[in-house]
Each structure stands twice: as C-alpha cells, then as structure tokens.
Amino acid sequence: MNYRIVVGCDDAGLDYKEQLAADLRADPRVAEVIDLGVHRGADDVHRPYPEIGLAAGEAIRDGEADRAVLVCGTGIGMALSANKVPGVRATTAHDSFSVERSILSNNCQVLTLGQRVIGLELARRLVAEWLGYTFDERSASAAKVSLISEYERC
Numbered sequence: 001m002n003y004r005i006v007v008g009c010d011d012a013g014l015d016y017k018e019q020l021a022a023d024l025r026a027d028p029r030v031a032e033v034i035d036l037g038v039h040r041g042a043d044d045v046h047r048p049y050p051e052i053g054l055a056a057g058e059a060i061r062d063g064e065a066d067r068a069v070l071v072c073g074t075g076i077g078m079a080l081s082a083n084k085v086p087g088v089r090a091t092t093a094h095d096s097f098s099v100e101r102s103i104l105s106n107n108c109q110v111l112t113l114g115q116r117v118i119g120l121e122l123a124r125r126l127v128a129e130w131l132g133y134t135f136d137e138r139s140a141s142a143a144k145v146s147l148i149s150e151y152e153r154c
C-alpha cells in the first residue's frame with residue numbers, strides 16, 4: 001500500500017499518538033509516518049487540537065499524505081477541525097464496523113480517536129484494521145461521497 005500517514009494529537013492524546021505512530025512505523029503497509037505533534041517535553045506540547053487537526057487536513061489536501069490518524073480527548077475536536085479543510089473527510093470511529101464503513105462507505109482519509117474514550121489496545125486494533133480497507137471508486141457509495149465534493153465546489 002505504501003501509505004504516507006500523518007499522525008497528530010493534543011496533550012490529551014499524546015500517549016496514544018506515540019504508540020500508534022510506533023505501530024504505524026512498524027507496519028509494512030506504511031511507507032512514511034509524518035508526525036505533526038504535539039511532542040512530549042517539547043514547546044509544542046500545549047498546542048490546541050484545532051491547530052493540529054487543521055494542519056493534518058492541509059497535509060491531506062496538499063497531497064503530502066494519504067491518510068491521517070489524530071488523537072485528542074474524544075476525537076471530536078480533531079474531526080471537526082480536519083473537516084474544515086475542503087476535500088477532507090474526517091470522522092471519529094471507536095468500533096470496528098464504523099472504522100470499516102468510514103472507508104468503504106465514506107472514503108474518509110482521516111480517522112480520529114479519543115484517548116479518554118477507548119482503551120489503548122482497542123485503538124491500536126482499530127488503526128490496524130483501518131489500514132486494511134480501501135475505498136472502491138466503482139462502488140455504489142462513490143456517487144454519494146461525490147455529492148459532498150460537489151457541494152464543496154459550489
């Protein structure tokens with residue numbers, strides 16, 4: 001697959017981001033992990049989630065990455081922020097079926113997770129599953145996703 005994956009978090013998601021980044025770096029489906037922070041012990045550690053979520057969305061928009069995994073307390077703020085970037089589809093998903101459908105139904109490039117909501121081992125498993133799905137542009141879902149893109153072009 002050779003995915004280029006952005007990872008990002010705020011201080012509420014730092015522990016999970018570090019583990020998920022390590023998992024992704026060890027995954028043969030991943031060619032590159034781009035860590036947008038925040039970083040433990042660094043000056044950026046208190047950057048608010050919108051800055052990270054928007055930067056991740058821009059990296060997707062600009063073709064610098066294929067997908068992103070973002071972690072905050074709930075995942076919600078990261079999803080809201082990344083979704084503000086035109087062309088980006090981000091969602092929080094904390095169960096296996098929603099993770100699957102976020103790709104197969106919605107062609108989301110961004111998965112967001114809440115460190116204060118789910119356990120670390122579930123988060124790790126969900127990200128591993130998420131990497132295994134690819135959107136089928138010939139599927140019946142494609143025309144529905146296109147309606148979102150068309151709205152953004154207006």
Ligand SMILES: O=C[C@H](O)[C@H](O)COP(=O)(O)O
Nearest residue numbers: 012072073074075076077078
């Ligand atoms: O969605 C927002 C995140 O959960 C964030 O990590 C925590 O935000 P808060 O400090 O405003 O609750």
